[in-house]
Amino acid sequence: QSALTQPASVSGSPGQSITISCTGTSSDVGGYDYVCWYQQHPGKAPKLMIYDVSNRPSGVSNRFSGSKSGNTASLTISGLQAEDEADYYCSSYTSSSIVVFGGGTKLTVL
Amino acid sequence: EVQLVESGGGLVKPGGSLRLSCAASGFTFSSYSLNWVRQAPGKGLEWVSSITNSGSYIYYADSVKGRFTISRDNARNSLYLQMNSLRAEDTAVYYCARRYSSSLDYWGQGTLVTVSS
Numbered sequence: 485q486s487a488l489t490q491p492a493s494v495s496g497s498p499g500q501s502i503t504i505s506c507t508g509t510s511s512d513v514g515g516y517d518y519v520c521w522y523q524q525h526p527g528k529a530p531k532l533m534i535y536d537v538s539n540r541p542s543g544v545s546n547r548f549s550g551s552k553s554g555n556t557a558s559l560t561i562s563g564l565q566a567e568d569e570a571d572y573y574c575s576s577y578t579s580s581s582i583v584v585f586g587g588g589t590k591l592t593v594l
Numbered sequence: 595e596v597q598l599v600e601s602g603g604g605l606v607k608p609g610g611s612l613r614l615s616c617a618a619s620g621f622t623f624s625s626y627s628l629n630w631v632r633q634a635p636g637k638g639l640e641w642v643s644s645i646t647n648s649g650s651y652i653y654y655a656d657s658v659k660g661r662f663t664i665s666r667d668n669a670r671n672s673l674y675l676q677m678n679s680l681r682a683e684d685t686a687v688y689y690c691a692r693r694y695s696s697s698l699d700y701w702g703q704g705t706l707v708t709v710s711s
Contacts (some may be wrong), residue, residue, distance in 0.1 A: 494650040518696035535697035577696050582653050
């Protein structure tokens with residue numbers, strides 16, 4: 485049950501695009517189209533942003549997009565806004581029917 | 595409106611026990627798998643346990659296996675987490691979350707569990 489690997493931090497200026505990676509193995513990220521992304525502001529519960537690799541829940545801005553290649557998934561945020569500053573976590577279901585999260589990435593909007 | 599409200603957190607001594615509850619409303623409770631996820635202070639998310647809609651299948655993280663027990667009461671629209679043999683490293687905010695497809699689409703506000711002497 486090793487955690488997925490994410491960069492500790494990323495940053496970008498308003499209006500720019502950033503990408504956060506999430507690397508796992510063939511037993512989780514690479515084996516299933518079950519990658520999700522969550523946004524968490526300080527003191528708040530996580531919010532689902534992307535599910536099943538690239539699907540956006542109703543109400544989530546189309547500035548958020550997800551993709552996957554092999555054992556690595558990615559979250560891209562385009563047209564960065566100040567309110568996007570938050571922690572982002574990826575997750576995947578695994579071959580053992582459990583959930584594994586990434587360590588989280590702190591996004592700073594400069 | 596989907597709502598998940600956790601309760602039961604608090605301060606407990608190492609080796610002690612605590613039972614968390616999660617009251618659900620706004621959806622057909624018996625149709626969804628549910629999960630517990632925790633977050634230690636200043637740390638990332640850690641999945642703890644899940645239970646299918648009927649309770650037939652239950653899964654635990656290795657870190658809590660043998661100490662925690664997840665259960666649900668579909669008649670009361672409630673999810674539970676019985677935590678025994680608590681350790682300092684179990685200190686965290688505990689969230690309940692509903693599963694939709696591969697995701698956890700709705701989360702409660704969390705309840706803080708502090709294990710300290």
